[in-house]
Amino acid sequence: ELSVFRIPPICLVSTGDELVNIEQTPAPHQIRSSNAVALRAILAKWAMEIDHQHILDDEKKVRRTITKLLSKYQIIIFMGGSSMGKFDFIPGILRKSGVTEHFYKIKQRPGKPMWFGSKGNQFVFALPGNPVSCFLCAERYVDAWLRHSLGIKQRVNKAILRRSFDFKPALSYFLQVKLTNENGCLFADPIPGSGSGDHANLANTDAFMELPEGKDSYREGEQFHVFPFKPIL
Known part of the structure; x- marks a missing residue:
């Protein structure tokens, strides 16, 4: 007999009114939503179930969505909404939702405005929205956290x-x-x-x-x- 366990489903959450699907041709004020595609590629090796949702820059809708996400997922990764802009609600709403903040902002470039917290056995990352920053933080921190959680030694x-x-x-x-x-x-x-x-x-x-x-x-x-x-x- 061999004991196995299943990695819980993960939800990727893109944020921002300016994002459109990668299949669409963006207008001058829009950009393609590439972060979810990139993170799916990074996480593919773990063979986990990955869902994706998108939320607009509306604080009330963001709050309702976060409540629903926390009732369903053990691992949530936000892409965008973690900086200091007018519509960057994510860290504040997570704190008010009972998610304990472990750190916010890293002394690095790119990728400074990253957030990480937990609530019981749930874990929440809020990554920067800029594509290179988001990709770096996912590679450097999210993937490393998954390896550590699974007891896999990180190669140096x-x-x-x-x-x-x-x-x-x-x-x-x-x-x-x-x-x-x-x-x-x-x-x-x-x-x-x-x-x-x-x-x-x-x-x-x-x-x-x-x-x-x-x-x-x-x-x-x-x-x-x-x-x-x-x-x-």
Whole structure:
């Protein structure tokens, strides 16, 4: 006999009046809802049941939806609505709904306005809405949390920075890189992007390299942690 258990269903919740389905052609004031597609791809390896809902920027509707979600799902991931904008209601409503806040905002770029909380055996993530920020936080934190919850050891990967990079703010920086395996050594080439909204740039990269806070210059030849989202050869 073999004991097994089922990962509970998870609900992805996109937020914002400006989002349209990826099949639609967006108007000038709209963008395609790509985050749910990206997160489904990240979570696919866990073979879990994944539902998706979308909520508009209406505080009363957001409150009602969160109440329904908390009555049904053990794991909920919001995409957007976690920053400090006019329509970013999610963290406040979650707190008022009895979800204990464990942390809000991380000293990093991209992906600073991330929220995480729990209520009993329920767990709630609120990720930034910008596509690169959302993707990074899902890869770096949601996936790591799932591994830890399942008792799977997280593999540690390091790579050698191929080209020097400067970053002045007192934050950790997750640099998009292309990885190359040369005689057993992993090298990382920075891939310039156009900010946290440049989702297309991820197609040309393999990983995020974590450049730790505490310095503002990262030199060629230094070694740092990398978080691959594509297979390492």
